[in-house]
Amino acid sequence: QAKPLSLLCRLLVLGATLAMAHACPKYCTCQNLSESLGTLCPAKGLLFVPPDIDRSTVELRLGGNYILRITQQDFANMTDLVDLTLSRNTIGYIQPFSFGDLETLRSLHMDNNRLTELGPDDLRGLVNLQHLILNNNQLGRVHDKALEDLAPALEDLDLSFNNLPSLPWGSVRQMVNLHQLSLDHNLLDFIPEGTFTDLERLARLDLTSNRLRKLPPDTIFARAQDSLVLTTPYAPQLSLSLGGNPLHCNCEMLWLRRLDRDDDLETCASPPTLKGRYFWYVREDEFTCQPPLITQHTHRILVLEGQTASLRCEASGDPAPTVHWISPDDRLLGNSSRTTLYPNGTLGIGITTSKDYGAFTCIAASVAGESTASVEVSIIQLPHLSNGTGQPAQPKSRLSDITGTSRVTKGAPKGPPEKVVSAAEVTAESALVQWTVSTTAPKVKMYQLQYNCSDDEVLIYRMIPSSSKAFLVTNLVSGTRYDLCVLAAWDDSATTLTATNVVGCTHFFTQDSFPTCRSLPSQLLGGTMILVVGGVIVATLVVFIVILMVLLFFHLNGRSTRHPPPPPPPPPPPPLERNLETMKKYKISHGADVASQCVCFGVMLRVVYV
Numbered sequence: 001q002a003k004p005l006s007l008l009c010r011l012l013v014l015g016a017t018l019a020m021a022h023a024c025p026k027y028c029t030c031q032n033l034s035e036s037l038g039t040l041c042p043a044k045g046l047l048f049v050p051p052d053i054d055r056s057t058v059e060l061r062l063g064g065n066y067i068l069r070i071t072q073q074d075f076a077n078m079t080d081l082v083d084l085t086l087s088r089n090t091i092g093y094i095q096p097f098s099f100g101d102l103e104t105l106r107s108l109h110m111d112n113n114r115l116t117e118l119g120p121d122d123l124r125g126l127v128n129l130q131h132l133i134l135n136n137n138q139l140g141r142v143h144d145k146a147l148e149d150l151a152p153a154l155e156d157l158d159l160s161f162n163n164l165p166s167l168p169w170g171s172v173r174q175m176v177n178l179h180q181l182s183l184d185h186n187l188l189d190f191i192p193e194g195t196f197t198d199l200e201r202l203a204r205l206d207l208t209s210n211r212l213r214k215l216p217p218d219t220i221f222a223r224a225q226d227s228l229v230l231t232t233p234y235a236p237q238l239s240l241s242l243g244g245n246p247l248h249c250n251c252e253m254l255w256l257r258r259l260d261r262d263d264d265l266e267t268c269a270s271p272p273t274l275k276g277r278y279f280w281y282v283r284e285d286e287f288t289c290q291p292p293l294i295t296q297h298t299h300r301i302l303v304l305e306g307q308t309a310s311l312r313c314e315a316s317g318d319p320a321p322t323v324h325w326i327s328p329d330d331r332l333l334g335n336s337s338r339t340t341l342y343p344n345g346t347l348g349i350g351i352t353t354s355k356d357y358g359a360f361t362c363i364a365a366s367v368a369g370e371s372t373a374s375v376e377v378s379i380i381q382l383p384h385l386s387n388g389t390g391q392p393a394q395p396k397s398r399l400s401d402i403t404g405t406s407r408v409t410k411g412a413p414k415g416p417p418e419k420v421v422s423a424a425e426v427t428a429e430s431a432l433v434q435w436t437v438s439t440t441a442p443k444v445k446m447y448q449l450q451y452n453c454s455d456d457e458v459l460i461y462r463m464i465p466s467s468s469k470a471f472l473v474t475n476l477v478s479g480t481r482y483d484l485c486v487l488a489a490w491d492d493s494a495t496t497l498t499a500t501n502v503v504g505c506t507h508f509f510t511q512d513s514f515p516t517c518r519s520l521p522s523q524l525l526g527g528t529m530i531l532v533v534g535g536v537i538v539a540t541l542v543v544f545i546v547i548l549m550v551l552l553f554f555h556l557n558g559r560s561t562r563h564p565p566p567p568p569p570p571p572p573p574p575p576l577e578r579n580l581e582t583m584k585k586y587k588i589s590h591g592a593d594v595a596s597q598c599v600c601f602g603v604m605l606r607v608v609y610v
């Protein structure tokens, strides 16, 4: 008679096994239509991607949940996934390489989330993605390499309604299959020339409501005209939206005015004479530029060698000219170990050397022309010690009379200091140079440091008082070799002249400016964050409940003390008692107020943490 029971048991076990094989995550619906599995979990209140999703799923819908972050486990091994929807969640973080296995993914919807940044490897591996929908996030930065993998296959890119001041334009340039590019409602203020040139299939470009003052001329905009001129057989007409940008209507925008278009959405924001005028109604001869004019510049400057110098050059014009500087020996100056070129035109020289003596030229240039000015720099030279074998450096400056006393003794002088020089604490831009001198050495008057690097072939001199045995060299270029020598000057009692000799030389390499910092194990960090956030939510709820209970207790107490036997109505209530009565009422209504505020606060906290 045990047979039916064992049969039942076997059936149960079989059923359980079947259920295991076709597991569908709790709260989700799974469809196994035409041999492709779809897992649908829309708006189920999920806080994370269910870990038990069948890895062979082809379509996965997780929209309208409360997912906070995407981790590497979430979509691991889903090599058949074609369609992934994560819209309307609260995703604020994507762990790098989370989509690494999704080589077949065609469509990724992540609109209406809380992404603030796309890192270099956040979308790594999505080599077949055609639709990337990221509108309505809070993206403020997309890393230069973030769109690298998807550029060739992408057909539809939607980044509208974010806070992007810039895009990886190099990747956009490679999106040769792009049909639609939605960049509206961002903070874009610049698009480099040539960005759209190769996007022959582009049919829609939306740049509405950005901060663009100008648009670079491009051949594809010929397709944005009402009378379409087909440049290539397959190129579609281009729908271009540009409204809501502060267009600067000068000669650089004349090309756009010459297109055969008639949308009167765009107005000019500047120059003042054209402000508010409809772009298409401004006459072509009103799109003018002003050649650069140098308004203020340093005329001459006198600097002690080794000190800083700041050469000003301010220019105006339309478009705003850029300022370039040419050194006395005819080199174009940029940012280097010794020089900084600021956006306002000022050239800063960190450590001047005798080579800076002469006329610097400031050139202000724009499409409308150029203008130049000359700045005389005189260097008061310090005595240059020679290393004992070479010739003493001749001062270029007539302003210096200190150098006359410096002499060099040929050959090995008596008791040259011991040669020990070392560079310690070398960082990307500084090094601590230390040297030791034997006690038997003659009394040193002063030391001098000489150093140069391959980046900027100038020998830099620094004078150091004789009491120092170390010097911090700053303003170095990162990742560069430096040759450095320490020289000493002392009085030669035999000749009554100043003798110099090399204390020692050394060389060192500055560190690269991008130090490889060890990143925290993100796994650990993520777990901790969830714990912390969870803890805070629980604590908030507990505090909230306690407050509610306390308030409720007071409220009930207040009522029970107020309710009992209705006191005989005293015919004319004395003013003091009336006051007490209103005060009591006030207290109670005020209590209710506090309660409602607490509720609001609690809800707010909850919203913030969710």
Ligand SMILES: *[C@@H]1O[C@H](CO)[C@@H](O)[C@H](O)[C@H]1NC(C)=O
Residues within 6 Å of the ligand: 021, 022, 023, 032, 035, 036, 037, 054
């Ligand atoms: C879906 O159906 C196919 C064949 O019809 C089967 O091989 C596969 O195991 C099914 N997958 C699930 C999860 O049910």
Ligand SMILES: *[C@@H]1O[C@H](CO)[C@@H](O)[C@H](O)[C@H]1NC(C)=O
Residues within 6 Å of the ligand: 055, 073, 076, 077
């Ligand atoms: C993915 O597959 C690998 C190898 O088959 C396995 O070791 C790993 O656990 C799988 N990961 C997940 C999340 O299923």
Ligand SMILES: *[C@@H]1O[C@H](CO)[C@@H](O)[C@H](O)[C@H]1NC(C)=O
Residues within 6 Å of the ligand: 334, 335, 340, 341, 342, 343
């Ligand atoms: C040079 O450096 C300054 C400040 O570090 C920066 O503002 C400027 O843009 C740089 N100039 C160039 C041409 O890179």
Ligand SMILES: *[C@@H]1O[C@H](CO)[C@@H](O)[C@H](O)[C@H]1NC(C)=O
Residues within 6 Å of the ligand: 312, 342, 343, 344, 345, 346
């Ligand atoms: C130019 O900018 C630099 C750095 O921002 C500043 O130190 C300097 O005073 C500015 N010069 C002028 C003339 O405004």
Ligand SMILES: *[C@@H]1O[C@H](CO)[C@@H](O)[C@H](O)[C@H]1NC(C)=O
Residues within 6 Å of the ligand: 386, 387, 389, 390, 391, 450, 485
């Ligand atoms: C020392 O003198 C030699 C010979 O003139 C020269 O090649 C070398 O660069 C000098 N070294 C320093 C640090 O000035």
Ligand SMILES: *[C@@H]1O[C@H](CO)[C@@H](O)[C@H](O)[C@H]1NC(C)=O
Residues within 6 Å of the ligand: 452, 453, 454, 455, 481, 482, 483
């Ligand atoms: C420093 O200058 C000397 C002499 O001109 C040169 O041989 C040496 O290579 C320079 N050092 C570096 C790091 O470029």
